[in-house]
Amino acid sequence: MESTRIESVEAIPAGAACYVRVTTEDGCHGVGESTFFGWPGAVAEIVGSFAEYLRGRDALELEHHWLALYRALSFRGMAVTGALSAIDQALWDLKGKRFEVPVWQLLGGRTRRAVRAMRVLVERGPTEQVVEAARRCVEDDRYTALKIILFQEDHHLMRQAARIGDLVARFAAIRETVGWEIDLGVELHRNMSAGDALLLCGELARLRPLFVEDPIPPDSVAALRQFAAKTTLPVAAGERNTTIWEFAEYLERPGVAYVRPDVGIAGGITHVKKICALAEAFHAGVLPHAVPSGPVAVAAHVQLGMCSPNWELQEHVPQDAPTWTDLVDSVIEVRDGYLLAPERPGLGIDLIDAGLARHPPRAIDLSKGTPLREDGSVAIR
Numbered sequence: 001m002e003s004t005r006i007e008s009v010e011a012i013p014a015g016a017a018c019y020v021r022v023t024t025e026d027g028c029h030g031v032g033e034s035t036f037f038g039w040p041g042a043v044a045e046i047v048g049s050f051a052e053y054l055r056g057r058d059a060l061e062l063e064h065h066w067l068a069l070y071r072a073l074s075f076r077g078m079a080v081t082g083a084l085s086a087i088d089q090a091l092w093d094l095k096g097k098r099f100e101v102p103v104w105q106l107l108g109g110r111t112r113r114a115v116r117a118m119r120v121l122v123e124r125g126p127t128e129q130v131v132e133a134a135r136r137c138v139e140d141d142r143y144t145a146l147k148i149i150l151f152q153e154d155h156h157l158m159r160q161a162a163r164i165g166d167l168v169a170r171f172a173a174i175r176e177t178v179g180w181e182i183d184l185g186v187e188l189h190r191n192m193s194a195g196d197a198l199l200l201c202g203e204l205a206r207l208r209p210l211f212v213e214d215p216i217p218p219d220s221v222a223a224l225r226q227f228a229a230k231t232t233l234p235v236a237a238g239e240r241n242t243t244i245w246e247f248a249e250y251l252e253r254p255g256v257a258y259v260r261p262d263v264g265i266a267g268g269i270t271h272v273k274k275i276c277a278l279a280e281a282f283h284a285g286v287l288p289h290a291v292p293s294g295p296v297a298v299a300a301h302v303q304l305g306m307c308s309p310n311w312e313l314q315e316h317v318p319q320d321a322p323t324w325t326d327l328v329d330s331v332i333e334v335r336d337g338y339l340l341a342p343e344r345p346g347l348g349i350d351l352i353d354a355g356l357a358r359h360p361p362r363a364i365d366l367s368k369g370t371p372l373r374e375d376g377s378v379a380i381r
Contacts, residue, residue, distance in 0.1 A: 004024055005025045005059070006025075006055055007024055009023075010023075011043070015327075015361065016040060017037060019296060028059075031093055031347065031350060032089030032268065033264055035085075035263075036082030046079055047083045047086065059091055062092065069087070078240075085264050088267065089268045089297070092347070096346030104341060110341075112305070115302050119315075121146055122149065135178065143182075143337040146183070150170060155167065156371045184208075185211050186213065190216065191381060197212075201233045211234045212231070212235055213235075214236070235258070236257065236260055238256070239289035244271065251284055259279045262293070263300045269304060284310070287314075288304070290314055290316060295325075296351070299348060302314065302332055316334065319332070322358075326352065328352060
């Protein structure tokens with residue numbers, strides 16, 4: 001008789017992520033990924049401690065294990081929820097394999113044929129260079145939505161009028177190049193004060209951005225809600241938040257228009273599905289934080305996107321380089337601007353140990369320091 005009792009829980013830090021493999025006594029296994037990319041080694045340590053609880057328990061009791069681990073010591077933080085998220089993904093993957101269906105089938109079935117991708121323009125540099133990258137994404141790669149990392153590090157050294165003028169000119173040049181049929185999101189990356197960000201949003205409104213993301217630092221939910229009430233642009237936030245309790249505060253009136261949970265830190269599939277339902281109750285959309293996720297987290301996001309009606313777009317960058325392809329047996333296919341859900345059971349993806357070994361873990365490099373302003377003080381981030 002097949003056994004669903006957990007035999008082992010492995011933490012495999014590689015690159016900027018920590019991957020997890022959970023195996024049952026009969027050899028069935030599932031995989032997951034923590035996207036706490038600052039310190040993957042910290043996640044690995046916590047996964048090791050969680051393994052003490054999980055060994056010998058029924059792998060199919062996902063909700064119970066989630067709560068048992070989350071409530072164990074009442075410590076919070078992304079290293080803790082990152083470990084929990086990776087384990088939860090692995091348990092869902094294992095469950096899908098056990099019942100021979102994709103994870104989205106276990107979560108209520110499909111709500112769409114594929115998940116629309118939003119290509120993140122990671123290119124930095126002069127306006128002309130970023131505009132050309134946007135043109136290629138639309139004309140050559142056939143994306144229908146782009147996210148623009150509008151605020152560049154050099155903007156910290158500029159004074160207000162010049163900074164806002166340059167930001168508006170950059171976005172206007174991109175809009176003129178790609179046209180009005182392409183959805184454009186604005187990423188400010190937590191780099192502005194509320195006053196400056198409101199002024200910028202007022203000038204950007206005529207260019208119809210789909211949203212403005214993280215206009216101010218995420219330190220205060222109350223401050224962000226106040227900001228959302230004062231601007232006419234839809235506000236997106238939540239990539240540094242981890243629980244339904246935090247997201248509930250974002251959504252209370254006046255609230256954000258889009259939430260941005262990350263399946264690798266916000267409690268995995270079990271918890272992000274709840275965040276999606278919470279947002280749906282407020283008629284808010286979901287724009288998951290999926291860059292710089294690795295291939296397993298991307299696959300987990302796609303599973304959620306297939307079964308969550310308010311999953312509006314999923315940000316993405318191509319994962320066709322060895323950084324990602326070495327790690328797994330396949331990456332999610334992008335076709336005509338859409339992410340295609342695998343037909344394979346579970347998450348539809350598996351880890352390759354030899355490839356993982358070629359990519360040792362790396363913590364965030366802080367040797368260059370945090371961005372500074374003109375007077376040498378630490379910039380908002």
